[in-house]
Amino acid sequence: MSQCPICRKDSVALYRPFCSKRCADLDLGNWFRGNYRVPSAREDEIPSYEESEGEKDQDAT
Structure with missing residues (x-):
């Protein structure tokens, strides 16, 4: 067991x-x-929000 x-x-x-339910809830x-x-x-490998938005703006033009 x-x-x-x-x-x-x-x-x-x-x-x-x-x-028990208590341990599951904990x-x-x-x-x-x-x-x-x-x-x-x-x-440091995850692009920030600003970096990812900048890439979208460049793709649109």
């Missing part, structure tokens, strides 16, 4: 992979607060 990623108790099928709250992040491209 797997363990709850929040409290490490045995998981329950109804709330899998969590042991995990969801962590996502909403930005405590978990999915890796993405480095910030």
Whole structure:
């Protein structure tokens, strides 16, 4: 049986992979607060809004 990623108790099928609704809600709250992040491209590789708008203006002319 797997363990709850929040409290490490045995998981329950109804709330899998969590042991309870409380732990599932705590995990969801962590996502909403930005405590978990999915890796993405480095910030210096992402064009800023102004740069991307400038490219659109050049394409239109």
